Amino acid sequence: MPARKKLFGTNGVRGIVNEFLTPDFVLKMGKAIGTEMKGNIAVATDTRTSNVMLKDALIAGILSTGSDVADLGVIPTPALQFRVKKGRFTGGAMITASHNPPQFNGVKAISTDGTEASSEEEERIEDAYYSGNFVVAEWNGVGSVTPYFDAASDYISAIAEKVNSELIRERKFTVVLDCSNGASAYTAPYLMELLGVRVVTLNSQAQGSFPGHESEPTPENLKDLVRTVKNLGADMGIAHDGDADRAVFVDEKGRYIPGEQSLALIAREIIREKHGATVVVPVSTPSVVEEAIKEFGGKTVYTRVGSPVVARKMMEVGSVIGGEENGGIINPQMQYCRDGGMTAAKMLEIVAERGPLSALIDSLPKFYTVKLKVEIADNNPADILRKVREKASASRVDETDGLKLFLDEGWVLVRPSGTEPLIRIFAESRSEKNAKKYAEDHLKLVKSLMS
Ligand code: MG
Numbered sequence: 001m002p003a004r005k006k007l008f009g010t011n012g013v014r015g016i017v018n019e020f021l022t023p024d025f026v027l028k029m030g031k032a033i034g035t036e037m038k039g040n041i042a043v044a045t046d047t048r049t050s051n052v053m054l055k056d057a058l059i060a061g062i063l064s065t066g067s068d069v070a071d072l073g074v075i076p077t078p079a080l081q082f083r084v085k086k087g088r089f090t091g092g093a094m095i096t097a098s099h100n101p102p103q104f105n106g107v108k109a110i111s112t113d114g115t116e117a118s119s120e121e122e123e124r125i126e127d128a129y130y131s132g133n134f135v136v137a138e139w140n141g142v143g144s145v146t147p148y149f150d151a152a153s154d155y156i157s158a159i160a161e162k163v164n165s166e167l168i169r170e171r172k173f174t175v176v177l178d179c180s181n182g183a184s185a186y187t188a189p190y191l192m193e194l195l196g197v198r199v200v201t202l203n204s205q206a207q208g209s210f211p212g213h214e215s216e217p218t219p220e221n222l223k224d225l226v227r228t229v230k231n232l233g234a235d236m237g238i239a240h241d242g243d244a245d246r247a248v249f250v251d252e253k254g255r256y257i258p259g260e261q262s263l264a265l266i267a268r269e270i271i272r273e274k275h276g277a278t279v280v281v282p283v284s285t286p287s288v289v290e291e292a293i294k295e296f297g298g299k300t301v302y303t304r305v306g307s308p309v310v311a312r313k314m315m316e317v318g319s320v321i322g323g324e325e326n327g328g329i330i331n332p333q334m335q336y337c338r339d340g341g342m343t344a345a346k347m348l349e350i351v352a353e354r355g356p357l358s359a360l361i362d363s364l365p366k367f368y369t370v371k372l373k374v375e376i377a378d379n380n381p382a383d384i385l386r387k388v389r390e391k392a393s394a395s396r397v398d399e400t401d402g403l404k405l406f407l408d409e410g411w412v413l414v415r416p417s418g419t420e421p422l423i424r425i426f427a428e429s430r431s432e433k434n435a436k437k438y439a440e441d442h443l444k445l446v447k448s449l450m451s
Contacts, residue, residue: 009123010306010418012108014097014165017050021105023057029107030061030093032128032438034143036121037136038065044072044080044151045097045193046243047418048182049208050105054095054415059145062093066137073245074206074209076183076244077108078339079155085335086154086438094165094407096183097399099216102209116308156191159341162333163349171352175233176250178216179204183350184244184340191341195348202228215242217327230254236347236357240340246327247343251358260285262347264364269320270331271298271352280314280322280330282306283380283414286428291365292349304401305415311398318396367410368432369437372425373417379424379450381416387449388414390443405442407419412438414446 001091004409007013013029033041041062045051059069070089072080077094084092100106109117109125115405117125128134133349138331175197179185185206192199201230203212213221217239229237229250237250249257267279276297279415280307281289303313307323311330314322321327324395326340331346351357385403394405402415402424408420410429417424423446 002310004126007126007129008109008119011098012094012096012106012154013184014100014104014106016103017054017105018285021050023053026054026057026107027061027381028129029125030058031134032064032125033059033091033093033109033130033209034062034067035133036125037091038067038107039136040068040070040146042070042072042080042084042087042089042092042110043155044075044092044094046077046094047181047185047206047208048095048097048102048105048242049073051095051208054105058093059178060097060153060320063145064137066141066143067134068146070146070148074149074183074186075151075155076187076240076340078245078337078341079151079187080105080333081114081337082155082158082335083148083151084112088102089099095443096245098243098245099214099241101214104239105219111182115311116295118308118312128450132383151294153187155341158189158192159334160194162342163345165195165326166353167352168348170265172196172198173348173352174200174232175348176200176202176225176232177204178202178212178217178222178237179237179244180217180221180240181205181207181210182215182240182242182244184240185446187239187341188244188344191345197348202230210242215248217248218243221385222250223257226250226254226256235323235355236343236351241327244340244379245338246349247340248327249347251361253358254357255359255361257288257361258325260288260315260326260360262327263323263325263329264288264344264352265360266329266343266346267298268276268292268296269354270321274320276315277320280310280317280319280321282310282324283398283402283404284415284426285325286367286369288364288367302398302400305418307338332420355370357364367428367430368435369426369428370435370438372443374423374425374443374446376416376421376423376450378421384446384449385416388445391445391449393441407438412442414442
């Protein structure tokens, strides 16, 4: 039997539309998802041009297994997740490729509790896909579709109830919002309105070719947002990626705020209220988060990289906040998944209480980070890591995910990519010079160990 290709990556199944991600493939995924999640499954899409083609194929597959479908239309991934939990669905499926370029699309599976499917659940879907052992309904047992029109409004009203809306309204904020032409076009401007914010929108018409900029909220892609915040003298800029599980911010001075800083700020302000509580982040997270919360007795728990792992650990340890350095913040006040809308609302609340945003950011501890990568071709990443471990002189080694080597003035993480033949090297120190040196030294070391 040929080796079975893993379909689900760190963030669902992804591929180029009509190359890997064809309607035939998605139809079969639908049969596999229906077989595994049997019952009543909620389905939604982001704004990509292939959304209807792929959603209809997915739905056809699910219905053939006898499961029913609630069609939620175009909404952010966290709005689907919220609905899956609240509506007691047996599962959910999102047609999205998040921040990937517009020619990509994907399928992401959601568990019945609204969290991203675990790797075990994904494996069971893959088992059904590869074995072809699908549930096949009789002609009179085929599932039915119910269109659901309130998912967007339910989602934004739930968020507005979870934050101090009154305080936000009193501040009469002006916010520039960049929806990256993605799914948040149907929620984010209305959430701002609900919170009494004067909102100026950029790229906030739903358009799956992403004409404004590609849907990853990087500094390069958000130049218009930065400029508009400055020109208007706005209180902040907010941008979402294509499926709006992430939110990134620009302060009132027009500075793009790296995701680890917004995570550190939100974590610190939540821990200020809940003294001594726990934050969960992947091992790759810069130390600004751990350092920022120490002042209020906050504890940091590190996990493997990947938001489903972080979310599950948060539930296990009763953590009050967690997430990733890319603007994907998990706030259990709303739900156990990355949620761009909730992140935006929480940031408005924090700035209403203690702003301006620039001063809050400047009050965070300062670290320097350097990221490099090495292509490893056919070299076995596990062999390379073993050799790095032997050669490296670290005071402590954390093997949660890759190798995190603690050095005199910081640390370096040497970690194979989950999706490409690469090793990523991520160094951090309070000194810029050390961060650079640690990254470069370990890049050289990895290169010297390859055949
Ligand atoms: Mg996303």
